[in-house]
Amino acid sequence: MRAFTLNWRWGIGAYLGLAFAAVVALAIAANLLIEHEISVVRTTRIVRVPAPPLPASADVGARPTTVVSPAPQVAAVNAKPLLAALELFEGAVRNRLDIQNDGSDAELATAAQEFERETQVYASSGLPESRDSRAKLPAHFAAFRASGDELVRAADARRGVLKEFWQQFDALDARTKASLAGSWKIFGRVVARKTLVDLNSSLDEIRRELAGLPATGWYERDALGLVISSETTLAANLRANQAALTRSQGEAWVRQTRTDMAKLRELQDRLVRMDMQRRDGEARLAKASQSLMTLVTSAPMIAGGELLRADSTAQDRHRADPQTRKASAPPLPERLAPVESETTSTSEQKPNGFGFIFWLSTGVVAILLWISIRTVRRVVGPVRRIQEATLKIAGGETGVRVKRGGIRELDDLAAYFNQMAQQLADAKATARSYQEQLEAKVKLRTSELRHLAEHDPLTDLPNRRRLFAHLKAAVARAAASGAHVGVFFVDLDNFKNINDSLGHAFGDRVLSAIAARLLATTDTAGFAARLGGDEFTIVCDGIEGVNAVDSLGQDLVRAFQAPIKVDGRHLMISISVGASLYPDHGSDAAALLRAADAALFRAKALGRSQLVVFSPALLETASVKFTIEQGLRYALERNEFELVFQPEVDAATFKTHLVEALLRWRLPDGRLASPSEFLGIAEESGLILEISDWVLRIAIETAARWHHGAWPEARVAINLSSRQLLDARFVDRVMSLLNEHRLPARCIEIELTENVLQTGAATIEVLREFRSRGVAIALDDFGIGYSSLASLEQLPLSRVKLDRALIASVHTSSRSAAIARALVGLCHNIGLSVTAEGIECLEQLALLSDLPPIYLQGYLLARPAPAEEVLSLIGTVPDRIASLLLTSSGKPAGQKGPASSPARTVREIGY
Numbered sequence: 001m002r003a004f005t006l007n008w009r010w011g012i013g014a015y016l017g018l019a020f021a022a023v024v025a026l027a028i029a030a031n032l033l034i035e036h037e038i039s040v041v042r043t044t045r046i047v048r049v050p051a052p053p054l055p056a057s058a059d060v061g062a063r064p065t066t067v068v069s070p071a072p073q074v075a076a077v078n079a080k081p082l083l084a085a086l087e088l089f090e091g092a093v094r095n096r097l098d099i100q101n102d103g104s105d106a107e108l109a110t111a112a113q114e115f116e117r118e119t120q121v122y123a124s125s126g127l128p129e130s131r132d133s134r135a136k137l138p139a140h141f142a143a144f145r146a147s148g149d150e151l152v153r154a155a156d157a158r159r160g161v162l163k164e165f166w167q168q169f170d171a172l173d174a175r176t177k178a179s180l181a182g183s184w185k186i187f188g189r190v191v192a193r194k195t196l197v198d199l200n201s202s203l204d205e206i207r208r209e210l211a212g213l214p215a216t217g218w219y220e221r222d223a224l225g226l227v228i229s230s231e232t233t234l235a236a237n238l239r240a241n242q243a244a245l246t247r248s249q250g251e252a253w254v255r256q257t258r259t260d261m262a263k264l265r266e267l268q269d270r271l272v273r274m275d276m277q278r279r280d281g282e283a284r285l286a287k288a289s290q291s292l293m294t295l296v297t298s299a300p301m302i303a304g305g306e307l308l309r310a311d312s313t314a315q316d317r318h319r320a321d322p323q324t325r326k327a328s329a330p331p332l333p334e335r336l337a338p339v340e341s342e343t344t345s346t347s348e349q350k351p352n353g354f355g356f357i358f359w360l361s362t363g364v365v366a367i368l369l370w371i372s373i374r375t376v377r378r379v380v381g382p383v384r385r386i387q388e389a390t391l392k393i394a395g396g397e398t399g400v401r402v403k404r405g406g407i408r409e410l411d412d413l414a415a416y417f418n419q420m421a422q423q424l425a426d427a428k429a430t431a432r433s434y435q436e437q438l439e440a441k442v443k444l445r446t447s448e449l450r451h452l453a454e455h456d457p458l459t460d461l462p463n464r465r466r467l468f469a470h471l472k473a474a475v476a477r478a479a480a481s482g483a484h485v486g487v488f489f490v491d492l493d494n495f496k497n498i499n500d501s502l503g504h505a506f507g508d509r510v511l512s513a514i515a516a517r518l519l520a521t522t523d524t525a526g527f528a529a530r531l532g533g534d535e536f537t538i539v540c541d542g543i544e545g546v547n548a549v550d551s552l553g554q555d556l557v558r559a560f561q562a563p564i565k566v567d568g569r570h571l572m573i574s575i576s577v578g579a580s581l582y583p584d585h586g587s588d589a590a591a592l593l594r595a596a597d598a599a600l601f602r603a604k605a606l607g608r609s610q611l612v613v614f615s616p617a618l619l620e621t622a623s624v625k626f627t628i629e630q631g632l633r634y635a636l637e638r639n640e641f642e643l644v645f646q647p648e649v650d651a652a653t654f655k656t657h658l659v660e661a662l663l664r665w666r667l668p669d670g671r672l673a674s675p676s677e678f679l680g681i682a683e684e685s686g687l688i689l690e691i692s693d694w695v696l697r698i699a700i701e702t703a704a705r706w707h708h709g710a711w712p713e714a715r716v717a718i719n720l721s722s723r724q725l726l727d728a729r730f731v732d733r734v735m736s737l738l739n740e741h742r743l744p745a746r747c748i749e750i751e752l753t754e755n756v757l758q759t760g761a762a763t764i765e766v767l768r769e770f771r772s773r774g775v776a777i778a779l780d781d782f783g784i785g786y787s788s789l790a791s792l793e794q795l796p797l798s799r800v801k802l803d804r805a806l807i808a809s810v811h812t813s814s815r816s817a818a819i820a821r822a823l824v825g826l827c828h829n830i831g832l833s834v835t836a837e838g839i840e841c842l843e844q845l846a847l848l849s850d851l852p853p854i855y856l857q858g859y860l861l862a863r864p865a866p867a868e869e870v871l872s873l874i875g876t877v878p879d880r881i882a883s884l885l886l887t888s889s890g891k892p893a894g895q896k897g898p899a900s901s902p903a904r905t906v907r908e909i910g911y
Contacts, residue, residue, distance in 0.1 A: 015375045015407075019368050026364040079296045085111070085118035086144070086296075090289055093148040097155045097278070099436070103444040108152070115145070122296070140295055144288035151281045158274045165267040172260040173203050179249055195241040195248075201415070202234040204422045208399075211429040227268075235261060375407075382406035386417055398425040456530040458508055459515035467529035467537055471589040474527075474541045475582055485582040486543040488526075488553060489596035490518070492534040493574045493608040506567065513566050514573065521559040526552075537593070546581055546613060553579045553611040561609075574609035576600055585614045598622040628678050629685050631667075636694060640666050643698050644864035645716070647874050648835050652852040654878035658749065660717040660857065661699040662864050663691070683721070692721045697737060702867045703748060704741035710871055717749040717778060722756045725763040731770065745774035749799065753781050754791050764794060771796040778835070783823065792830065800827050801857075804838020811843030824851050842888040849885060860884065 092111035096104045119141050180196040209227045238245070238257065245254050385402050392400040401421060402414040454466040462470065471487070478485045492514065499507040511534065518528045518536055526540040538556070543549060556577050563570040578600025586592040595614040602618050603610040612618075635641055645659040665673040682688040699718045706714035724730050738745055750770060756763055767777055778799035779791055783806040792800070802823060809816040820836070827834045836848050839858030848856060861881060865873045 015371055019371050022364050022367050022371075026361060029360055079122060082118040082122040082296055083293065085115040086289060086292060089115040089145075089148060090285065093151055093285065094282075096152050099440055100156065100159065101437075101440045101444070103440055103447075112145070112148075137295060140288065140292050144285070144292050147281065147285040147288045151278065151285055154274065154278055154281055158271065158278065161267060161270050161274065165264065165271065168260060168263050168267060169203075169207070172257065172264070173200075173207070175253070175257070175260075176200050176203060179253065195237070195244055197415075198237050198241075199234065201419075202230060202237060204419065206230045206234065208422050208425055211425060231261070231265065378406040379410065382410040382414060386410075386414060389417065389421070393421060393424065398428050459512050459530050461515050461519075461536070462527070462529040464529070464531050467527075467531070467539070468589055470527050470529075471539050471592065474539055475587075475589060475592070477541065478582055483541070484543045484545060484548075484584075485592070486526075486538075486540040486549045486552065487580045487582070487592045487596045488538040488540070488549075488556065489578040489580075489593070489600040490536040490538065490556065491576050491600055491604070493576055493604075495534040495573070498571075498573075510564070510566050510571065510573070513564050517559060517564060518556075521556060537596075543581070546584065549579045549581050550611070550613055553577045553613070557609060557611050576603040576608050577611045578603055578614065579611065580614040625681055628681050629687075632665075632678060632682055632685065632687050632691070635665060636690060640668075641691070641694060642666055642672070642866070643695065643702065644866055645702075645870050646857060646864040647862045647870075647877055648717070648855045648857045649861055649877055649881060651849045651854045651856050654881045656874040656877055657713055658715040658717055658855070659870060659874075660751070661695065661702075661719070663695055663719075683723075688721045689723055689727075692724050693733075695719070696734065700737045700741055700743060700748065704743045705867075706871075707743055707747055715747050715749060715776075717751050719751045719780070722752065722763065725752075725756060725766050731766060731773075734770070734775070735773065746776070749776040749778055751778045751780045751801070754779065756795070764796075768796045771798070783819075792827075792832070797832055799833040799835060801835040801837050804858075807836050807838045807844060807848070807858075808840075810847055811841065817847060820848070821851060824854060828853070842884055845881070845884055846888045849881075856881075 089108075089111040092104075092108040096108045119137075123137055123141075176196065176199050180200050206227055209230060238254070238261070242254060382402075382405060389400050389402045398421065401418050404411050404414045404418075406414070454462060456463045471485075474485045477483070495507070495510075498510055511530075514534075515528070515530065515536070518538065522528055522538055522540075526538040529537050529539075531537055540549075540552060543552070557575060560573060560575045563572050565571075578596045578598065580586060580592045580595035580599060582592055585595040595618075598618040598621070599612040599614040601622065603612040606612065642664045644662050644664055646662055647656040648658045648660060649656050663675050663679075665678055667673055679688070682691055696718055699716050703714055703716040706712075727733075734748075735745075737743075738748070750767075752767075756767075771777060776798040777796060778801055779795060779797050780801045781803040782791075782800045783803045791797075800823075802820065806816065806820060806823075810820050811817070824834050833853070833855065835855040835857055836844075837857040839845055839848065839856055839860050841860060844858075845856065845860060848854060861884075862873055862877050
């Protein structure tokens with residue numbers, strides 16, 4: 001037989017049904033009284049129920065705050081760092097008690113190291129040997145450190161017990177909720193389901209009360225009063241409904257539930273004991289800290305009269321947090337048994353039944369009125385409480401609960417509402433826990449990001465931002481003390497070859513090895529940083545002068561003369577170093593770095609693996625270079641470039657069929673700058689491509705005007721940059737310009753130097769394509785390169801131009817003359833035309849004119865002229881050459897010594 005609960009409540013349907021039955025009874029009674037004469041018996045029942053006593057109010061207690069004042073201090077030994085380290089360690093321990101993560105562990109380890117270091121420094125300071133505090137200090141230091149370590153271990157143990165407690169509680173709660181869900185699906189087992197609902201509500205109440213405790217703990221009997229009361233209620237419900245639960249859920253379920261509850265109580269008691277031990281441990285830590293402060297501050301602290309006031313800080317740290325204790329209310333007394341009495345009266349009904357019907361109708365109306373009022377009260381009251389609770393939850397009060405009561409439907413709604421509020425409170429507690437963890441992670445990530453913002457991720461050296469901050473601080477210190485600061489700019493020699501041949505990944509490992517070598521070389525003498533790429537900077541504080549800068553720079557250069565081992569490879573990597581000195585070479589960080597960079601540029605120019613200390617002349621050179629580079633950037637826009645043309649004369653006929661296009665730059669002051677003054681800078685800055693394209697376009701336009709005008713056989717030699725040949729679209733660009741101006745390909749000749757061989761096989765294929773399309777190719781400056789003969793074999797040439805350095809001595813040296821003859825013969829034998837450039841005296845002209853077929857070019861024959869003067873110039877060249885040869889006819893061609901007329905020595909470097 002099922003056990004039915006006595007806590008039965010009427011629903012709204014029952015109330016309305018009762019009212020309807022009363023109305024029906026009234027109608028039936030009226031009919032009976034009219035037809036029959038009856039008697040009415042009235043019974044009155046009086047029930048007395050004593051009012052329950054009011055619950056006792058809760059008392060709130062707080063522990064007093066203890067303030068410990070340290071002993072006064074006198075001045076002698078500086079104890080500020082030790083007190084600061086003590087406070088840092090104590091704060092780290094307390095933070096570790098509340099939060100356990102990588103950040104708090106690192107903070108505690110750092111604080112412990114700092115405390116140990118300051119302890120040793122203070123213990124080794126100049127305290128008098130006779131003082132008692134010197135003998136007591138080691139023991140107090142050890143006690144204080146042991147108290148902190150003991151607290152940390154106790155906190156870790158407590159976290160384990162708390163985790164086990166919540167696992168046990170969650171297991172019990174999950175099993176109860178699973179059984180509750182199963183009971184609702186089984187029809188006819190309403191009693192068992194109601195019991196499970198009560199058990200589930202008790203567990204939810206316990207969870208809510210535990211969640212209301214502080215996040216960091218402090219479990220004690222007073223704080224756990226409500227939790228213990230709820231646990232007692234849960235145990236009582238389990239005992240009272242044991243039989244019903246055994247039938248519905250099984251004996252094993254009941255036994256396991258009782259075992260879980262006993263385990264929870266045991267774990268709860270352990271937590272209470274652990275928190276009591278923690279409180280005692282924190283008291284011992286505070287006492288040890290106060291003892292240390294008393295011993296430390298009892299000794300003099302700062303020589304010179306300034307006293308350290310540490311008492312207020314110590315007092316604030318050792319204040320005990322007040323704790324609120326709540327007294328539990330005494331249990332309510334049992335209700336008194338009702339006392340009732342009955343009185344009965346009988347009256348005879350008159351035949352008309354008027355009086356009895358009146359009183360019967362009045363009674364029915366009273367019943368209906370009572371039912372209506374009670375129904376309204378049991379509906380409106382609960383609804384209003386639910387509304388008020390809803391508004392409070394919307395305002396953020398997740399701990400609000402609705403008092404149960406009213407009709408059955410609204411009472412169930414209140415229970416569901418309280419369950420929803422509990423879930424919201426649990427979710428808020430979980431969110432608060434997640435927020436604490438997130439804040440700890442944000443703190444850790446912030447420190448990591450700060451390190452990344454100031455260090456190079458590859459080498460872990462300080463980056464540019466940290467370098468500037470350090471250099472500015474070093475300059476400020478040197479300015480205040482009158483000292484010097486040395487700055488070294490370090491660049492790896494030919495590092496690009498490593499990246500190109502071995503890959504960038506291997507190059508990164510090489511940079512890491514270079515950084516390690518720099519740190520080992522500078523050690524404590526300097527601050528090393530990486531600016532980017534293969535550039536490093538070293539800052540040395542307190543350096544003595546220029547001699548010390550030179551000595552340290554030489555040490556850096558020598559340090560990299562030994563091989564570096566990377567991935568089992570031994571690499572020889574040299575460095576170039578530029579150095580500057582404060583205040584000799586600059587008054588701020590930017591000026592010092594600029595000076596060191598100028599010195600580094602000079603070191604690179606000297607052949608690498610060099611040290612150059614800055615001098616004002618270097619800065620002037622860098623300034624001139626910068627000025628030229630900036631001027632080049634606007635020269636094309638301002639139309640400042642000009643082309644002049646120098647003839648190449650056939651030594652056999654004295655006629656000119658080919659002119660070389662030479663570039664000039666008309667400076668703002670009107671002076672014409674030769675290519676030697678600016679082409680090197682244009683190459684370095686990358687402007688050479690734009691300039692070369694302009695030269696190509698203007699030269700082809702000029703050749704087209706001559707070809708379609710008064711000089712159809714005109715040919716123009718155009719100097720190219722090797723970078724142009726790396727462009728796959730260059731051939732199409734040249735052919736497009738030729739087609740645009742209707743100029744045959746034979747009318748232009750491309751001149752290039754031997755460094756085209758350094759650009760690879762692809763550029764040689766471009767030259768072969770030019771030759772296949774009828775464009776002539778000349779090799780300029782032949783005779784001074786390291787692979788001149790190889791160039792003749794590899795390049796698809798049509799002409800060779802002997803360099804002016806070889807021609808300069810053909811009239812004074814029989815060896816030079818023999819070499820010139822041999823080269824001309826060699827070129828003729830392989831089908832190449834030859835041009836001798838740089839002819840500046842009669843003796844050179846006389847000797848070279850005897851080596852036909854050859855072409856001659858030089859200032860002696862014709863100076864470069866603008867395009868509009870070229871036609872008139874080439875008309876006068878034959879007569880001029882004939883006149884020059886007649887003048888020199890009386891002098892043997894190979895004679896040494898000065899010429900009969902002064903030789904021209906003006907040199908023009910052609911482009």
